[in-house]
Amino acid sequence: MSTADGLLAAIDGVGADRRRGGFSRHGFDRAELELREWFVGEAERRGLAVRTDRNGNVWAWWGAPGPDAVVTGSHLDSVPGGGAFDGPLGVTTALAAVDLLRANWFVPARPLAIVVFAEEEGGRFGVPCLGSRLLTGAIDPDAARRLTDADGVSLAEAVAEAGLQPARLGRDDEALGLVGRFVELHVEQGRGLVDLGAPVGLASSILAHGRWRFRFTGEGNHAGATLIGDRRDPMLPASALVLAARRAASGVDGARATVGRLVPNPGGANVIASTVDLWLDARAGDDAGTRAVVGEISAAAVSAAADEGCTVAVTEESYGDTVHFDAALRDELSGVLGDVPVLATGAGHDAGILAARVPTAMLFVRNPTGVSHAPAEHAEAADCTAGVVALATVLERLAG
Numbered sequence: 379m380s381t382a383d384g385l386l387a388a389i390d391g392v393g394a395d396r397r398r399g400g401f402s403r404h405g406f407d408r409a410e411l412e413l414r415e416w417f418v419g420e421a422e423r424r425g426l427a428v429r430t431d432r433n434g435n436v437w438a439w440w441g442a443p444g445p446d447a448v449v450t451g452s453h454l455d456s457v458p459g460g461g462a463f464d465g466p467l468g469v470t471t472a473l474a475a476v477d478l479l480r481a482n483w484f485v486p487a488r489p490l491a492i493v494v495f496a497e498e499e500g501g502r503f504g505v506p507c508l509g510s511r512l513l514t515g516a517i518d519p520d521a522a523r524r525l526t527d528a529d530g531v532s533l534a535e536a537v538a539e540a541g542l543q544p545a546r547l548g549r550d551d552e553a554l555g556l557v558g559r560f561v562e563l564h565v566e567q568g569r570g571l572v573d574l575g576a577p578v579g580l581a582s583s584i585l586a587h588g589r590w591r592f593r594f595t596g597e598g599n600h601a602g603a604t605l606i607g608d609r610r611d612p613m614l615p616a617s618a619l620v621l622a623a624r625r626a627a628s629g630v631d632g633a634r635a636t637v638g639r640l641v642p643n644p645g646g647a648n649v650i651a652s653t654v655d656l657w658l659d660a661r662a663g664d665d666a667g668t669r670a671v672v673g674e675i676s677a678a679a680v681s682a683a684a685d686e687g688c689t690v691a692v693t694e695e696s697y698g699d700t701v702h703f704d705a706a707l708r709d710e711l712s713g714v715l716g717d718v719p720v721l722a723t724g725a726g727h728d729a730g731i732l733a734a735r736v737p738t739a740m741l742f743v744r745n746p747t748g749v750s751h752a753p754a755e756h757a758e759a760a761d762c763t764a765g766v767v768a769l770a771t772v773l774e775r776l777a778g
């Protein structure tokens with residue numbers, strides 16, 4: 379019988395990032411396509427019927443696809459230089475849970491599926507949960523088709539290369555209409571469970587969060603020949619924004635603001651940049667808090683740009699209000715799992731997108747350090763197994 383960590387070990391080399399450490403596996407790139415193939419092989423080996431929907435999400439069905447299905451799953455893509463567990467743990471525990479249920483002679487009384495969502499991290503095209511947003515109609519398909527990666531390849535071109543029809547990207551009520559309940563298992567991205575001494579927990583909510591792109595424009599010039607007083611250097615207001623992000627988030631209880639990606643153009647060591655692009659990730663317990671943080675940061679950026687004779691353009695690339703998971707489903711799962719901890723999370727998930735359309739819950743597996751989106755991300759084998767048992771218990775309850 380397979381184990382979740384055994385299945386993780388099977389994909390350990392895929393998309394290994396020698397420069398950053400960890401893994402870089404992004405929507406429809408070679409590494410993620412290889413992982414999709416691996417998943418399809420594992421699913422078919424278990425006699426699951428596999429189909430890829432119009433948005434590139436892969437569904438593996440135990441029994442004929444049908445209404446009121448119980449669906450579990452997660453994603454296989456990563457952040458740049460990400461850990462091994464964020465996403466794949468939800469997929470491997472689902473496969474191992476099917477094995478465990480089969481070993482116990484369980485036969486689902488309603489359709490049951492494992493889904494792998496496309497581009498959950500937004501690591502290539504910039505919009506997180508892209509596959510689940512397209513499925514649920516939470517993103518305009520024309521805008522999605524125009525999304526481009528760092529090399530200028532559009533989502534339309536990438537999905538066409540993966541064998542999909544770009545014109546068909548978009549809300550898929552036929553696929554979504556089959557989903558009765560969705561339960562995603564995920565490695566915890568935080569220290570809640572380790573501080574409580576529990577291997578498994580349930581999710582209560584997800585912070586409101588979004589991603590904003592800022593473009594600062596100044597005047598490209600020579601680092602040596604240009605006097606300080608003659609400069610319009612976009613790196614100055616960009617730097618002011620980074621510091622303003624920490625200041626603004628520190629002023630709102632529980633808020634977070636991060637600049638993890640900043641790209642000067644042209645990017646020469648002896649060149650004053652002509653433009654600087656940066657991406658702000660901001661989150662808070664509610665919409666008002668998040669908007670307040672972003673507002674304060676934007677004001678600081680505009681003022682710093684004016685001081686340096688630069689201009690600034692802001693684009694909201696993604697946003698989602700606070701997600702409260704279905705309380706009845708959460709309580710039902712709490713009943714079958716025993717009094718496992720119920721935790722809020724600061725991390726976004728496909729479950730957070732589906733929650734707008736179907737009753738959704740999340741299971742968390744203990745992360746001994748809480749570190750995530752980094753190569754150090756980890757979950758102990760025993761806790762992964764506890765996750766498999768918990769997920770199998772949940773699936774048996776819901777699909778029994």
Ligand code: HGY
Nearest residue numbers: 498499506724725726
């Ligand atoms: O960014 C997030 O919160 C998630 O890990 N995609």
Ligand code: MN
Nearest residue numbers: 457464499751
């Ligand atoms: Mn993630």
Ligand code: MN
Nearest residue numbers: 464465498727
């Ligand atoms: Mn994830």
